[in-house]
Amino acid sequence: MTLHLLIEGVASFLLVAGGAFIFIGSLGMTHLRDFYMRLHGPTKATTLGIGCMLGASMIYFWASEGKPEIQEVLITIFLFITAPVSAHLLAKTGLHQKLKHVDKTAGRPAELRREEVGEKPVPHPDRGYD
Amino acid sequence: MIEVALWTSLALVVAAMALNVYRLTIGPDMPDRLLALDTMYINSIALIVLLGLWLDTKTYFEAALLIAMLGFISTVAVCKYLLRGDIIE
Numbered sequence: 001m002t003l004h005l006l007i008e009g010v011a012s013f014l015l016v017a018g019g020a021f022i023f024i025g026s027l028g029m030t031h032l033r034d035f036y037m038r039l040h041g042p043t044k045a046t047t048l049g050i051g052c053m054l055g056a057s058m059i060y061f062w063a064s065e066g067k068p069e070i071q072e073v074l075i076t077i078f079l080f081i082t083a084p085v086s087a088h089l090l091a092k093t094g095l096h097q098k099l100k101h102v103d104k105t106a107g108r109p110a111e112l113r114r115e116e117v118g119e120k121p122v123p124h125p126d127r128g129y130d
Numbered sequence: 131m132i133e134v135a136l137w138t139s140l141a142l143v144v145a146a147m148a149l150n151v152y153r154l155t156i157g158p159d160m161p162d163r164l165l166a167l168d169t170m171y172i173n174s175i176a177l178i179v180l181l182g183l184w185l186d187t188k189t190y191f192e193a194a195l196l197i198a199m200l201g202f203i204s205t206v207a208v209c210k211y212l213l214r215g216d217i218i219e
Contacts, residue, residue: 053139
């Protein structure tokens, strides 16, 4: 009985943690100011949240049916593999379209330098103007 | 205990989907909308997992796996279209 209560507590904690992670990820995607910041929220927090939620589901069905199943592990592994790939492609798309960024966004790849957009040229950090 | 956790998690996921719809509506550029749609796919997987817990059945896990695969494929396809102007070159 105590063990059953413990399992239910762990499953409830994982459910609430997963919901909180998903909400924080979506809140970051809505609230942050440019696309490169917005990419952070869903690709980390939401993936972790869905992992927590699938873990809760796996623990619950393991406890209620008595034998472990691996279907949830399949979804978790698939999402954890594909989320960085889609995030990488989304970042490449944003760089390709030269989306606007605020000054606080760190990093200046070649696609976002000023001379590429047609503004005043900036010197190369090592070679100067060439 | 698990009913309260289920309701709390359901409320959080529904609020997250409402935020996604907001970003999908106002998103200034195409990659923003694409990111919102990709996040909505993941949140719908979470909703399906919660439905399976609520109904105490494992019938819907294949649907969740299918949504995961289709979401990834469609995101990659639209990204390739925006990057190269073509999907399969």
